[in-house]
Amino acid sequence: MSAETPISVETISKQAFRTIERVPGGGLYTEEARQRRLEYLNEKTSVKLTNIEQIGFNVDHVRNNCESLIGSVEVPVGVAGPLLINGRFAKGKHYAPLATSEGALIASIARGATALTMAGGANAAFIGKRMIRAPLFEFNSLETALIFAQLVNDSFADIKVQAESSSRYAVLKSIEPQVNGRCVHVQFIYETGDAAGQNMTTTATWNAVQWLKHKIAECGLVLRNYLIEANLSNDKKVTYQSFIRGRGSRVAVDCLLPGSVVRRILKVDPQQLVSSYRHLASGALCSGMVGINVNISNAIAAIFTATGQDIASVHESSIGHLHLEMDDQDAVYTSLTLPSLVIGTVGGLARGSVYN
Known part of the structure; x- marks a missing residue:
């Protein structure tokens, strides 16, 4: 490459990516990987993480819960109570750890x-439970969006089978398409048993969305874009x-x-x-x-x-x-x-x- 040849942005990005240091043991949940990360941080920051590196649990227990584990922090825990509860399932005096x-x-x-x-x-x-995931489908026109919304309503039984195929707890109770111009937000409303269900319903909805994509193609509709979640579920937001x-x-x-x-x-x-x-x-x-x-x-x-x-x-x-x-x-x-x-x-x- 001559001195006159400009370097592309892509080339610069690749070079920069290769020079970025990474915390060691990415994707590994072993104690050995944890110790390597602690040594790396000690070297790079000159900070000895004496208190953080002390843990009271097996590192394998947080697999799929905490990536690049280095340790744990101690938080004071107090107790309040007793509180007398008169419920259908919870009865008697209870204590709350805080x-x-x-x-x-x-x-x-x-x-x-x-x-x-x-x-x-x-x-x-306990009055009831519902967990929501709301993918978005974008089409070329309002007319197509309305056709798709009707398709969703007519296909509930098939969508339910697809959504529930990946979980022991998720039960799809209803689907509510909401047309917004040429876009359609589709609220998938689940019951999730004893699970909170955010990740579970994401997986279940993804399976249903893949089925819907094939159905859209079979009907001759043109899908411009889709998102597995477009904020209508209000996940972790006050609405x-x-x-x-x-x-x-x-x-x-x-x-x-x-x-x-x-x-x-x-x-x-x-x-x-x-x-x-x-x-x-x-x-x-x-x-x-x-x-x-x-x-x-x-x-x-x-x-x-x-x-x-x-x-x-x-x-x-x-x-x-x-x-x-x-x-x-x-x-x-x-x-x-x-x-x-x-x-x-x-x-x-x-x-x-x-x-x-």
């Missing part, structure tokens, strides 16, 4: 648990759709707080508590808040961290609607609904391999 460094959080939760327990317990209910229709588990709880408990434990009069709530509700409305709550995320984040739930789902799981009103002259009726609590007891870290 991983946090926020001072007074656990004390506040424990105070609330005491008030609820003294009032006879919290009446809790009114999740608040109204739900995503994950919808749960609700209520309790009648006698005035004597409110005064003794919460240190206010019932009328003061309800009056303050009304001002909080007004502030929520004026700010455009989705729902009405008082820092649900603090408790959700602490419990998720302590129990191995997906911390990235704290955002949407903290959508809630708190309601307080005077029930009679000296008692406060209180209820809380969480419409999009994304939790699971099977799959990923929820299996408890690290946390047991």
Whole structure:
């Protein structure tokens, strides 16, 4: 190559890629690979990761959960309770582990648990569960988009077979195509059993999308582009759709707080508590808040961290609607609904391999 010949951008990119150093052991989950990464970081940063490199679990237990593992961090875990729960499945007194460094959080939760327990317990209910994945299909015209939307509605039984073929837990309950110009968002709505289901429903929907691509071609339609997810599922986001229709588990709880408990434990009069709530509700409305709550995320984040739930789902799981009103002259009726609590007891870290 002569000095006058310009070097292409592609050539420069390839040269730059070859010169980028990589953390060793990519794709390897062995203890040997972990030690190599620690040595590499120590050399490159001159920082000895003494505390981080100490782990209390087998590195193989986080396979498919944590890439390029180097160690673990220690988070303080406290406990709140007992909380008396009157539910269909959960009954009796329960204790909540909370991983946090926020001072007074656990004390506040424990105070609330005491008030609820003294009032006879919290009446809790699991109302339903739905997990959503929403691929997008782009066509050449609105007319074609409308034809495709009808095709989706007419093919539910076949799509259901394809979607459920890859999972023991995912059950496709409905499909809702939404036409937006020449594009169609298709909401796949699943029940996922004891699993949270985000990754599960992605795989299930991918299988269904591949079937739909063949069906589109058979019908002579031209598919310009498609995405496995185009943001209509609201994954890990706060939206009114999740608040109204739900995503994950919808749960609700209520309790009648006698005035004597409110005064003794919460240190206010019932009328003061309800009056303050009304001002909080007004502030929520004026700010455009989705729902009405008082820092649900603090408790959700602490419990998720302590129990191995997906911390990235704290955002949407903290959508809630708190309601307080005077029930009679000296008692406060209180209820809380969480419409999009994304939790699971099977799959990923929820299996408890690290946390047991």
